[in-house]
Amino acid sequence: MRSARAIIGALVLAASAATSSPLLAEGDPAQGDVLYRPCRACHMIGDGAVHRVGPHLNGIVDRVIGAVPGYEFSDALAKAGAEGRVWDEAALDRFLADPRGYFPGTRMVFRGIRTEQDRLDLIAYMLAEGGRSDGAPMDTADIAVDPEVATILAIAGDVPYGEYLSSECTACHRDSGGSDIPTIRGLAPSAFIAGMVDYRNGTREHQVMNTVARRLGDEELAALAAYFANAD
Amino acid sequence: MTLNRRAFLGTTAALTASLAAPMIARAQAVPRVVVVGGGSGGATAARYIARDSAGAIDVTLIEPQRVYHTCYFGNLYLGGFFDYDDLGHTYDGLAANYGINVVHDWAVGVDRDAKTVSLASGASVPYDRLVLSPGIDFVDGSVPGWSVSAQGRMPHAYKGGTQVELLKAQIAAMPQGGTFAMVAPPNPYRCPPGPYERISMVAHHLRENNPTAKILLVDPKESFSKQGLFEDGWNRHYSGMITRIGPDMGGAAIEVDPAAMTVTIDGVVEKVDVCNVIPGQRAGQIAFAAGITDGNWAPVSAYDMTSKMDPNITVLGDAAAQGAMPKSGFSANSQAKVAANAIVSALTGSRAFPARYSNTCWSLLDTDDGIKVGATYEASDTGIVSIDSFVSQVGETADVRAATYRESLDWYTAITSDMFV
Numbered sequence: 001m002r003s004a005r006a007i008i009g010a011l012v013l014a015a016s017a018a019t020s021s022p023l024l025a026e027g028d029p030a031q032g033d034v035l036y037r038p039c040r041a042c043h044m045i046g047d048g049a050v051h052r053v054g055p056h057l058n059g060i061v062d063r064v065i066g067a068v069p070g071y072e073f074s075d076a077l078a079k080a081g082a083e084g085r086v087w088d089e090a091a092l093d094r095f096l097a098d099p100r101g102y103f104p105g106t107r108m109v110f111r112g113i114r115t116e117q118d119r120l121d122l123i124a125y126m127l128a129e130g131g132r133s134d135g136a137p138m139d140t141a142d143i144a145v146d147p148e149v150a151t152i153l154a155i156a157g158d159v160p161y162g163e164y165l166s167s168e169c170t171a172c173h174r175d176s177g178g179s180d181i182p183t184i185r186g187l188a189p190s191a192f193i194a195g196m197v198d199y200r201n202g203t204r205e206h207q208v209m210n211t212v213a214r215r216l217g218d219e220e221l222a223a224l225a226a227y228f229a230n231a232d
Numbered sequence: 233m234t235l236n237r238r239a240f241l242g243t244t245a246a247l248t249a250s251l252a253a254p255m256i257a258r259a260q261a262v263p264r265v266v267v268v269g270g271g272s273g274g275a276t277a278a279r280y281i282a283r284d285s286a287g288a289i290d291v292t293l294i295e296p297q298r299v300y301h302t303c304y305f306g307n308l309y310l311g312g313f314f315d316y317d318d319l320g321h322t323y324d325g326l327a328a329n330y331g332i333n334v335v336h337d338w339a340v341g342v343d344r345d346a347k348t349v350s351l352a353s354g355a356s357v358p359y360d361r362l363v364l365s366p367g368i369d370f371v372d373g374s375v376p377g378w379s380v381s382a383q384g385r386m387p388h389a390y391k392g393g394t395q396v397e398l399l400k401a402q403i404a405a406m407p408q409g410g411t412f413a414m415v416a417p418p419n420p421y422r423c424p425p426g427p428y429e430r431i432s433m434v435a436h437h438l439r440e441n442n443p444t445a446k447i448l449l450v451d452p453k454e455s456f457s458k459q460g461l462f463e464d465g466w467n468r469h470y471s472g473m474i475t476r477i478g479p480d481m482g483g484a485a486i487e488v489d490p491a492a493m494t495v496t497i498d499g500v501v502e503k504v505d506v507c508n509v510i511p512g513q514r515a516g517q518i519a520f521a522a523g524i525t526d527g528n529w530a531p532v533s534a535y536d537m538t539s540k541m542d543p544n545i546t547v548l549g550d551a552a553a554q555g556a557m558p559k560s561g562f563s564a565n566s567q568a569k570v571a572a573n574a575i576v577s578a579l580t581g582s583r584a585f586p587a588r589y590s591n592t593c594w595s596l597l598d599t600d601d602g603i604k605v606g607a608t609y610e611a612s613d614t615g616i617v618s619i620d621s622f623v624s625q626v627g628e629t630a631d632v633r634a635a636t637y638r639e640s641l642d643w644y645t646a647i648t649s650d651m652f653v
Contacts, residue, residue, distance in 0.1 A: 168590055207623075210622070
């Protein structure tokens, strides 16, 4: 007599042995839409999506890892892309389960999704909303930068001022990074500024960061971005 | 001409002098900063001054303890959420990584005219700029019946270290159904949410180990930090366990008897099993020895944390009367960075930037139920003033509270790195 556990085990084995498409077929994009809400603070998807703190996710399924133009990826993701690895459903699933376990060195601050069904729903949503990459290089002209971010990026940051300002950050952000408070040293200016602008506007919510960001003017953000970009 | 013995010796002496002279000249030219107190204010100031001056300033840190135990997170140790050893930090990194001269001794006096600090060992240390970050001492007679000599019976456990270990041992030894009492301090005092987080952590321990035990909180204050959040948490997690007696019920008219282990509240004698007395507080003793206090605290300029009594002395952290910032390790760390920038600029001519301060205080109510309060601050002629603030809300989701707690763990690692690594 087969136990329920054995039957479920067999089903799971069958599912993981199958190709990626049936995995997706099990995902519910409507559920995924709900699950995507916390992701939206950093990753835009759909019409008009641009890079924010994280890259936009149009065409994420089957997209080359760490290679979309206009976004400065961590070395870990850029290297994977250079090796020709792509975000197929299996890679997305494993990454979403444990981002830092799957890609040590990723700057994505997210603990992961334990439930497999939730991950399948999320991937199904991203496919429905952002489409599948056709493998062709993306047109950089399509990658707009948020105008507020662009304005600050154009300011030449005062590095010594940035170093002074950074002492407020280092009370919580240590160089090696925590499991919940990430490292910000070495962050690309575009990602740093996009993140801080979102905190300043309140589009990305965090009580401490919203309060810290509200008193940082454009000059201060440019100074901090310049300091952290080059700080060892 | 023959070189006679005397001439040879004279030449050697002259040669020695000419070799030694630049070293002496350099030693005299390098300005000396002496930091008293190796906690959140002092360790941070020493580290930032030494790091940012890159050898242009000679930094000496005077701290009696070889291992510093943070006061913050001591409550989590009481609750069983944090190991005692993880509260301890050494000064090895400050000496090795930044060339700071760490002297383990008590600073007992300051001669402001001669600009020297005297040590308990009898030595005297000269300074160009002095940073005092001594934390707190207790106001004599603040709690009738209690004095520092009674801290073995009724621990304060409010300076970190062995007192916190003692309190934990006493709580563990409580009889089933016994009573834990706390005498909370009057304002102003170190770490405004601290006593109430401690109540939460003791309640957590008792609920798990001694569920019929009671907690008696005797409080001289009408209200306290994050009160609504704490009381909501106590109702949800420790219903019926905690009784707070505020000033309206006699919480300000009390007396303790450490020998009898009693607390007398408005004439009614309560027998208790553990009594944590957190007395009224004042600046650490060295601030009084230096003659820079007004009342219980040392008034400072909000612009650079220099003493209003002596521009060559900077006062950081709990000991300072600075305005709106709470007395907390986070505040002391923030103030130290402003002061370090001002001191390095004054002594080396490097750029000075406007003062800007911030603070966040996290507290743990129960497993994965963290709350926080914080603000940003700036300098004004009347003191440090708050410009923006936030606080956790009653009714937040379990996910938010768990994230707040995890965040506090990362903060602890980060701030202790910012002080010592």
